[in-house]
Amino acid sequence: MSNVIACIDGSSAMSAVVESAAWASAQLTAPLTLLHVIEEGHAAARQDMTGHIGLGSRERLLEELAELDAQKGKLLLEHGHQLLDEAKRQVLANSKVTDVAMRQRHGALVESLLALAAETRLLVMGVHGEDHGAGSHIGSQLETVLRRVHKPILLTPDKFTAPNSVMLAYDGSASTKKAIELLAKSPLFAGMPVHVVMVGADSDSNNAALDWAREALQQGGHQVETAIVAGDVEPALHQYQDQHQIGMMVMGAYGHSKIRQFLVGSTTTAMIEASKTPLLILR
Structure with missing residues (x-):
């Protein structure tokens, strides 16, 4: 069965995305999937700080940088799990939806959504992404998603009210x-x-x-x-x-x-x- 897929991040619209996705899931009698994508852009670009230092110091520095990368990856993964857990609690507490799955993926958001297209009935996103505060401009990746993902997309502002018309x-x-x-x-x-x-x-x-x-x-x-x-x-x-x-x-x-x-x-x-x-x- 095709799913309602809600894109979850740490943006100001997250709660509204969860509410609108739960509403849509109930209306469509479709399973709800909460999706969090860890993108490569979330990892800080590694600077080349090895320049003119000695071989031993350079190797030690590279080892420390690798450890930092691993720690950051674990933190991003844990943060994603926490966001998904909170979103699921919100769905179960405030709606009649009980069929809720959680998925976390690494990579570009658009590519992740395209990979899930076959199982997507409706995609739910916030107008403002995690890297975009509430304001007049849409999230930085939303326009790309709209152009490339050929599925119905429900966009919600930072507050959601179930429509009656x-x-x-x-x-x-x-x-x-x-x-x-x-x-x-x-x-x-x-x-x-x-x-x-x-x-x-x-x-x-x-x-x-x-x-x-x-x-x-x-x-x-x-x-x-x-x-x-x-x-x-x-x-x-x-x-x-x-x-x-x-x-x-x-x-x-x-x-x-x-x-x-x-x-x-x-x-x-x-x-x-x-x-x-x-x-x-x-x-």
Whole structure:
């Protein structure tokens, strides 16, 4: 069975990641895996301090450096175990989820996630990573993950509130039509009202696209609201979300052509940086 995989680190968003992953696991009736990755970048680069010292001193220094590396590796491993243990306690104490696994891997985060892709149903991450304090900018590795990991990714700010409604940023394209079909049948949003919002002109073609989306979602048992709003994409969508107090936004990520990748990628990043609620990114 595919898992909800929560990326655990020492960031300010860790508790929110655990909460959102537990919520998603319960909604999907899917096992939850807590993942901590020890990256090579966490180890300080070794400086060449052997320069012009004698052979005996150089050998002794290299031995001491090797011992320090080993000690640091043990500390990072123990720190990871503590983070995972705490995250599991939080899940078991505050949710109905009981199927919780813990995994710790060494290497690059993206490569670890790609290695687990076959068993991933949903990936959960914090907007701000361990090396990024809370603020307006997204975590340093998040953009790379969004581009390379082709799985749904649930991003959470530093505080998580379970949503009672959801909003899809829609443009009538084939990819967003696929998102409508996924949303219509996904237990993640079972019983929730769904808002489908387009940014653009109030044209016949856009209204026809919204009519199709409304019908598809209603067949999935959802109460549906549709809207066309004017303005720049990010502020227009977030203004609508704020006005209607919508708990989660769903949108597509980066495109493939260089032009679309630049435009859509910039929009995606802007949406993530400005979001105050969880954001589900679909590929």
